[in-house]
Amino acid sequence: MRSTTEMTDLILETAQKLPEVKAVAMSGSRANKSIPKDNFQDFDITYIVDDIDPFIKNRQWLDKLGKRLIMQTPDEMGLRANKAEEKFTFLMLFEDGNRIDLTLCSTSGIHPWLANEPVLKVLSDPYHLLTDVPDVSEKVYQIFPATQTAFAECCNEFWWVSTYVVKGLVRGELLYASDHLYTICQKELLRLLSWEAVLQKGPLNPGKNYKYLFNFLPLKQAPFEKLLNFSSINLCWQSLLATQDFFHSEAQNFAQAAGFDYMNTVAENIMDYTQEHYKAAQS
Structure with a gap:
């Protein structure tokens, strides 16, 4: 099983090879220092991009993250289909047991996305798009x-x-x-x-x-x-x-x-x- 460091490095390297990715953030339990760590924790990752459509239409870039056992895309499934066109999520379980929940968020949808992510860790932000991220807080939970x-x-x-x-x-x-x-x-x-x-x-x-x-x-x-x-x-x-x-x-x-x-x-x-x-x- 790839380590936390290996996975984080891979997530960042994949983003760096995609010039359309403007920022990378982690949310969920791995961003919360008070939560006990284990191998079943998801990597809840968000890539900030100008336009999510090219990433949805051509998904070969996901292969760089590893060989998948299964993937789900809830935003295009039946009644849960997301019509907002500002976010799209790939839920992926890999052969080594790691799981990444990778959300694409458009730059125009940053503020609504941030409003629903009370616990967030910025991993990369060269364009300073996430300067308004509030202090990490689990009070909402x-x-x-x-x-x-x-x-x-x-x-x-x-x-x-x-x-x-x-x-x-x-x-x-x-x-x-x-x-x-x-x-x-x-x-x-x-x-x-x-x-x-x-x-x-x-x-x-x-x-x-x-x-x-x-x-x-x-x-x-x-x-x-x-x-x-x-x-x-x-x-x-x-x-x-x-x-x-x-x-x-x-x-x-x-x-x-x-x-x-x-x-x-x-x-x-x-x-x-x-x-x-x-x-x-x-x-």
């Missing part, structure tokens, strides 16, 4: 203390969607039930846990999909991971019941610590509702 309103909405969403999971399980619709359980209910549980971490440690960055959350709450990791088996109707029932118990306990503790009101009666009613349908399904 940070979780801040919850408000009473946000907490109430989180709890309402959790308990409301729990009834969808029950409905799916009673009907024997495992895909429907497990999808609602994980993508909504358990995500609300993670949201609640992130607020708990903030209450203890102040504003923090839990990472995309909460991937760093348990660095801040290590004792919560094992209990949460036990919830993630949805491979049968019965196991999905068990996960739902355990998820409700976990959420209810955490919400009560968090509300007390934060001085918030909690919909305790609603929660207990939905837990009773779930138990009633679970017992009926077992008979």
Whole structure:
């Protein structure tokens, strides 16, 4: 596998051999010094060019970056097609395991692009196009203390969607039930846990999909991971019941610590509702 230095040098050398490239920047986790480094981190790279069309029409220049296992161009795929004509991205996984997400950005589109890149490292800028790049900051990714309103909405969403999971399980619709359980209910549980971490440690960055959350709450990791088996109707029932118990306990503790009101009666009613349908399904 090519090293970080080798890849960075190759990215810059490729740009230097293309006179149309006016600047090169890196964003994402590799531009953020606070993110732990590993071999699966993408190289999120942007080439600033006057006109992106020639690079799209003739793509042989991409071959200089290495032999690819697979490539995706989301800006020209179906409903995701980008009509702005100011950006175009090549997502590339190479045979040695490195991945480059290479975006072409037109000089006319620099300011909108910068507005969506809070963490950025300039690698090359001979034409001084990126002098307005703000200081690197990950504040945009940070979780801040919850408000009473946000907490109430989180709890309402959790308990409301729990009834969808029950409905799916009673009907024997495992895909429907497990999808609602994980993508909504358990995500609300993670949201609640992130607020708990903030209450203890102040504003923090839990990472995309909460991937760093348990660095801040290590004792919560094992209990949460036990919830993630949805491979049968019965196991999905068990996960739902355990998820409700976990959420209810955490919400009560968090509300007390934060001085918030909690919909305790609603929660207990939905837990009773779930138990009633679970017992009926077992008979």
